[in-house]
Amino acid sequence: MNNNQTLDSKTTHCPCGTSLTYDQCCEPCHSGRAVAETPERLMRSRYSAFVLAHFHYLIKTHHVDYLQGVTEQQLAQGKMQWLGLEVLSSTQLSEYGEVTFKAWFIEDNQLDAIYECSSFIKRDGHWLYTEGQQMQTRLPGRNDACICNSGKKFKQCCAKRLG
Ligand SMILES: [Zn+2]
Ligand SMILES: [Zn+2]
Numbered sequence: 001m002n003n004n005q006t007l008d009s010k011t012t013h014c015p016c017g018t019s020l021t022y023d024q025c026c027e028p029c030h031s032g033r034a035v036a037e038t039p040e041r042l043m044r045s046r047y048s049a050f051v052l053a054h055f056h057y058l059i060k061t062h063h064v065d066y067l068q069g070v071t072e073q074q075l076a077q078g079k080m081q082w083l084g085l086e087v088l089s090s091t092q093l094s095e096y097g098e099v100t101f102k103a104w105f106i107e108d109n110q111l112d113a114i115y116e117c118s119s120f121i122k123r124d125g126h127w128l129y130t131e132g133q134q135m136q137t138r139l140p141g142r143n144d145a146c147i148c149n150s151g152k153k154f155k156q157c158c159a160k161r162l163g
Helices: 027-031 039-051 055-060 072-076
Strands: 081-092 096-107 110-123 126-135
Touching: 027 039, 039 055, 039 081, 039 096, 039 110, 039 126, 055 072
Parallel strands: none
Antiparallel strands: 081 096, 096 110, 110 126
16 A cells, blocks of 8 residues: 555545545446546546555556556556546537546645646547646645635645644
8 A cells, every 4th residue: 555545435535536436437447347438538537546555557548659668657656646637628529538637646746737728539439548638737825715716715724744
């Protein structure tokens, strides 16, 4: 076990930020009992897979032509402590989709976010991540609402995780 979050899958909200439990939300995708029906669903399940260290799922849902040699072992070396996901927009055509999101994390005691417009294509009935356009985001102010959607101010919430 590493330092990634553990959860009670039947009672805890899914890491991807929906109001559903993990069992009702991303678990069916992770276990292969369901396929992600939209690019946003896939993107959310990929975020949850990062949080829960399901690296095999991340490789499986990344289009092989865009993987650039990334392996499960490399992903497992990440030391990110994930704080929350915010999906800003998602669009879907028949076999192409885009999802813009912010995924906040702490790494080496620094707060940062992946702010990205991700692209997805559908192959044989499965949505796959291809690549993302990274953007810069502003860090929250101490009195701003916390980025983890707790409803608290940043200074009273995730700021306390920083040393
Ligand atoms: Zn979820
Ligand atoms: Zn927080």
